[in-house]
Structures are given as structure tokens and as C-alpha cells.
Amino acid sequence: MSEILLNNQVIVYLVSESILFVLMLIALLPTIKIVIKWKFYSFSQEQFALEKRAYLVATIVDFIFVVKFFLLIYFVFTIDALSILVPGAMCAAGVVSANDYGMPLLFFKLLILFVMLLWMTLHRYDLEAKEYPFMRYKSWLFIAIFVLVVVEMLLEIGYFTHIDTRRVVSCCSALFGQLEGANPLPFGLDMLKMIIRFYLLYFVNIVALIARYRALTMTSSILFLIISYYSVVYFFGTYVYELPTHKCPFCMMQKEYYFIGYLVWGSLFGGVSISLVWAIMGSLFGIDKSIYRNISVLFISIFVLICTSYVVVYYFRNGVFL
């Protein structure tokens, strides 16, 4: 057996994911039945039984969402711990890129959490309305989640069985370090332009949320997410590490940096996905609750505040920028 699969944390992680997968399968059956047989105005026993089964699906989805959220943190924590077994890896960045499955896997995890958040929002309003208006949408969405989870599971197996503990991987310095001449920043921006866009998009996003411009919220959130990713990796991160050459999205999740990375990425992904959920719910189903906008504004602002304060504190301590 490979050394990676012997690691206790990997075992715990994979077993937990498998349990969730089994629960997912258990919830799939009633969901398919609902898609086929749901007739709200029928008085048949079958319909009443389906209404009860829908609660089973909802309970399972809620549980899976909570566990998957913690499993994502645990996953990052685990691959960080694996860096001792993978030659050349100093942090999770090296381990994630140990094969071609790592990055897509991470992406799928975020995507699944996002879609589940959509599902749960839809479900909340479905319960509050008087005739389960979203039951079918919810069921189709669940089937979509199921497909995503199957893909995630395959990626997971591919990922953990294909980490070669003898091949030297490149780590953050090589993965994110600037190559001569090549510009790693998106849309051909330079650093200053990107940081200006970062704050500009933040401002636009907040205004769009407060003024309830759905389309604007959607576009600005997505752009903000992209710009923020690059800004953190190539600019704000260097202030976290206090080293202009250290460019890595993962190292900041280590103990040396007080696990600040979890807060940084958590508030960014949380804020952006909640604002997207608000915009999507509004434009597709006419659901509009201000709590979503408020939480989203709060999260995104926390994110920007943390990033900014690293730069400001560094400047006040050292009198210069990096």
C-alpha cells in the first residue's frame, strides 16, 4: 500500500467522504421518485409519503453540507501535513500539484459547497411557501449535486492514489514565482493596476449588493473573486509572509502565520458565494432576503480589511512597502 494511503488523516478523510457518499446514495432514490411522481395537490398516500421523504433528503443535504465544509478545511490541513512525505513539497501547494487531479479536486470541492448552498437556500424558501413551489427544481439540483460528488469522488481516488512519494515536486516558490519576462497576472495587468481594480471591484460589489443590482452583483462578484485570488497570491500574501519573493496561496494556512489563510480564503469564498446565491435566487426564483446581502457585505469587507491591514501594519512597522 502506498505511504500516502497509510497516513491516518488521509484514512479518516477518505472514510468520512465515503460515508457521505453512501448518504448521498440514500437520498438519491427518494429524489428520483420525487422528480417522477411529485403531485402536490394529490391526496394519495404516495404523495404524503413523498412529502415525508423530502425531509430525509433535506436532512441528509444539511448534514453533508456541514461535514463537507469542515472536510474542506481538514483536506487542506491534511495535504499540508503530507508535505513531509512528498519530496520537494514545503506546504500544501506542492502536494496539491503532485499530480493533475489536485487542482480540479479543490475546485470541485468549492463548487459543490456553492451548489449545496444554493440548494439549501431554495429549500428554506420552499418550506416557507405554502405549496412546495421549488420541489422539482430542488430535486434536479440535488441530482446535479450528486453528479458533482461522483466526479469529486473519482478525482479524490485518482488524487490520493497517484501521489508519487519519490518524484520531486515543485512547490510554491517554483509554482507561483515569477518567471523571467512572463507576467502571471490576469488580463495583462501590472501589479498597481491590479490592486486598483481590486479596491474598485470591492466598491462596485458592495454598492451593487446594497442597491440590489442583481446582474451587476453577479459580474462584479465573479471578477472580484478572480482579481482577489491573484491579488492575495501575488501581492497581499507577500505581506503576510513579509517576503517579496514568497508567493503562495497555501503557506498562509500554516501555524507560522496563525492559520490566517483559512480566514482570508474563507471570508472571500463565503462572501462571494453568498452574494452569488442572492443574485441567482433573485433572478431565477424571485427570492430576495436582505440577510444574504448583509452577510455577504460583511464577509467581503472582512476579507478586504484583513488584506489591507497586513499591508498597512507592515508599512507602519518598517516604513516601506515591500
Place this chain on the structure above:
Amino acid sequence: MRSSPFLYFFTLQFFREYKNHLATTVISIALIFLLSAVLFISSSIKYSIDISLGAQADFVVERVRGGKKVDLPIEWIDTLLETRGVQKVTTRVHGRYFFEDKREWALIVGIDFMDEQSNRALEKLVESVDLEKFLFSSNMLVGDGVQRYLKEHFYPKGYNFLTPDGKYKKVSIFGTIPNSLNLMSNNMIIMPQELAKEILGIKKSMVTDLTLNVPNDNLWDSISDKIASLYYDIRVLTKREMQKAYENMYNYKSGVFLMLFLITMATFVLILYQRYSMVFSSQRRNIGLLRAVGWSIRDILKLKLYESLMVVLVSYVIGVSLAYLYVFVFDSPVLIDMFLGGENLDHKIKLIPVVDFGVLSSIFLIYTVAFIASVLIPTWSIAVTDPKEAML
């Protein structure tokens, strides 16, 4: 703060009916205790190994012939020092010495007391010894385990080692090795290199192996390759490889326990499923009543899931705390032997208390997920009880 009616009722219900949860809580505590004890031991050992490895030289150079490790000539030092980037090559002499009964053994380590030590712990040890006296006659420093063994066999002051040439060599005990390096030094004997060579039967021009440092981490891989090509029978071990080897060994050991635990857990999940189905169906009437007086399915789900969560939390806290006491305060009788194997002279080892976040979160995660997942369906099926059941 306004107290929530729901929490009030939950607490009331939970403590009035704690008997329903007693059995599952006790079994949970036992399972969590076992798993955490094992993981605590393994992470503590890993930690002490990390510390002692951290204090050691970056590379060890050995000579291997026919797959067996053999002594190597001292001249290798000069060749090694010619390689760029290599610093501080030191010689090491060590080997196992089997006592008369041929069953117990000690690790004899010969060091050059006048030279700089490659290992920080040894350096400290040498500093604490009065060298003039120590080197004046045949003296040794012994680990705790060795001292106890010798005392039990009526050699409180010294020991007559039998050298391979059939001669007896009398060496007195000068002192004991301080406990700070307990795990590694328990069955160790430290003496001057010349003396160690005599007892272990190593030729004067030979040593057991060499250690060397490479200050620049980035050069490790290339230097390792370069040295390996110097002689056909040379073998180079890096500190990182050793760390990995230990990591894997203890991962393997605790992995076996974890697998056993998971199998037990799988059985437990089935028991839980049945048990909660039973407990809940005995509460069917009461739940029907709650439903009849206005509790929704969601309210019942919440109440019952909180109960399970409470059981998990209570058993987790108690189980982990008991394991901590057992391992770090009572030195984990029985379990530790399984871990270290019977190789050491004496296993009375004081584990350094390490509470690793990874270990704690792993235990919590696997336990909570398995527990809640197995009660999810019984919980749902009781929550959708028809309110009309209360009228029958």
C-alpha cells in the same frame, strides 16, 4: 440574555431521559478512549523522534557489502571533505552488545570526547562530564534502562565486557545519561571511541559510519548524488529520508490500529442504528404528542439531532481526557509495549505530552460523522411520525 425555550426543553428532555443514551455514551467513550490513546502515543513518539532527528547530522554515510552494513576506513573522511558544500564530517562508532544471557542488549556508542560533536544532545552531554577524570581510566555513561539491568545483575559499579578476542574488559559506570533524550538513550552506553572499538571488535583504522552536514538545504539532493558515486559500496542516508521512514513506520503502526478501530466502528454503527431505532420507536407516542401539539418535523429533527450531538460531544470530551491522563500521566501501561515492540531493554518511557490538532480533529471528525450518519435515518423516521398517533 434571553434563554431559548427550545434549549430549555432540550436540556430538560436530555437529562430526564439520559438512561436512553447511557449505553451508547459508555461505548462511545471506550472507543474514543482507545483510538485517542493510540494516536496520542504515536504522535508523541513521532514528536520526540522529530526532535532528536532535528538535532542530528544531515547525512549519514555507510559502507554496504553484500547488502550488509560493514565498517568503513577512516580515509573516506578526506575524500568526502573534497566535495563542495560538505561540512563537518565526523566519525561514529556504535553497535549492539549482547549481555551474557545473549538475550538483552545495549547500544554501545563510541564518541570522540575531545572533538566537536555532530549531535547537539551529545554536545550537551559531553559538556556536563568532567573529561579529565572520565578519560583517565575506562569509564562509560549508561542509559536508565542499562543501569537498571546492570544493578539487577549485581554490577552496580561497572561491567566486564567480553571482547570478540575473548578477553574481558572492565569498564566502570561514570554516570547516567540525563533523561532529556529518554526514548533514544534508554538502552544506550556511551564511551570513548577507542574503548568502544575494542569491545565491538572494530579495527583501529575503521569506523562504523560517518556523518556530515550540508548547510545549504537546496544542495541536499545534488550532494547526495555526488557522494553516492564516490565509492561503489557507499550508501548515503539523509535526515529527511530517516524522518520519512519513521513517519511511515508510525503511520503504519497507528494505521493498523485505526483500521481495527474503523472495523469496530462499522459494527458500532450497526448497533447504533438498531439501538436508536428501538429507543425512538419506544418514544413514538411522545413524539406523536409533540407533533400533535404543534411541533413540526423540523423541530423534532432538531431536538433529536441535538441529543445525538450531545452524546457525541460528551463522549468525545470524556474519552479524549481519559486518554490524555492514561497516556501522559499514567504512562500508558500495556499499550506502549505494543507500540515500541519488545526490543528495548526496558520500556519505562516517559512520553512527552503532545496534543496535536490533527489528531484531535481526526478523532472528532471520524467519530461524529459515523455516529450522526448512523442515527440520521432513525431520527428522520421518528420525526415524520404522524401527529394522529397521539389520538390512538
Place this chain on the structure above:
Amino acid sequence: MITIEALQRYFDGGDERFYALKDIDLHIGRGECVVLKGVSGSGKTTLLGIIGGLDKPSSGKVMVDGEPISKLPDLHLSNFRAQKIGIIFQHYNLMDHLTSRENILVPLIPVANDMHRVEEMTDAAMKLASISHKADMQTSRLSGGEKQRVAIARAVVSDPDIILCDEPTANLDRENSLKFIESIQMLHQLGKTVVIATHDPLFDDLPFKSRVVHLEDGRLV
């Protein structure tokens, strides 16, 4: 207040369909007291269950306060039960491991969000049913009459508009039964709509205005 149209409730057992309620049309006005009479098995409990939102009809329409309740999703139906309906069950149906007070506050838990309010309402209900002196006694140790009064207090604790009673005097002696009728009278005077399912002749001529409705084999006669 309560309007029932073309209500049917049947159970499919094997290849036969058993009608517990058939073609029921009934209107009960606000503040009215209706006594449902009928032999055992005539469908009284089933009808009460449907009026209280505890059971669902097989077909037909049930409106309470102008709102159709027969097809409400669980969350709303439960809320309806909690806010609008108080039930006194045939066998009291108290939770034995709890005290009187704790039993009485159970219906408030999912709807109230402040423990102070819960305590106030519980105290008021206990006073109304004159059971305050046994507030902290385990209900398993109460006498039959006392249990009945706890059940009354629980039925009125959330100040519902409609009180449903299923065989309220089946397990009581004459004296306690008369006391119970007094309590019902009081509730009637408070303006509650009361529906009582019983075959106790004591309810034939109540000391206040009431209407008797006969059920026979699931049909109104």
C-alpha cells in the same frame, strides 16, 4: 370558523376500501360548542383529527378561518396546530417523565422565543385549569382528575381559538366529569370554539348552548 365540504377519509386495506368518514358537510361557527356523538368506531376521533390538522383527508375540503388546511405543508400545518388548536386527548396523553408545568409548556416551545413569556403563559393556563398547586409534581403520580386538568391547561396554554376534546370523560367518575363540564363552560364563555367527541350521556343537555351532531358509520345523521 370551521367549514367542511364533501369530506372523505378512507383506509386502503388489502383489496377493500374502508370508509371511516363519508360525505361529511359541516359548518361550525365561531364560539360554538359542538358535541359529536356516535357509537364506538363511528369515526369521531378521525373527524376530530382532520379538523385539528393531525390527519389528512382522502378527499374534500376543510377550511379553518377561511384557510384550507387539508393540503398545507408540514411547517405551516404544525404552526396552525400550535397557534389555533388545543387538544384534550382520550387518555390524557401526558409525558410521564415531566412535571405538570413542563407538560403544560410543551406546545409553546416551537412557537415562543422567550422563556419569560413561556412561563407567564404556563402560569396563566395552570390558574385557569386550577392545577397550580401540583405544578411541580411528576404527572405519573397525579390522580385521574388532576391529569385531566393538566391536559386542559396544556390545551389552552397557547390561547387557541379551537378546543378539541376526544372522549374527555371516559376515564373519570361522575364528580370529576361534572367538574370538567364546568371547565368547558368557562372556555365556552371565553369565546372558544369547542368540539367534543363523546358517547357520555352527560353531554346530552349541557348547561349552556350547544349543538349535538350524530355520526353513524362515518356519516352525519
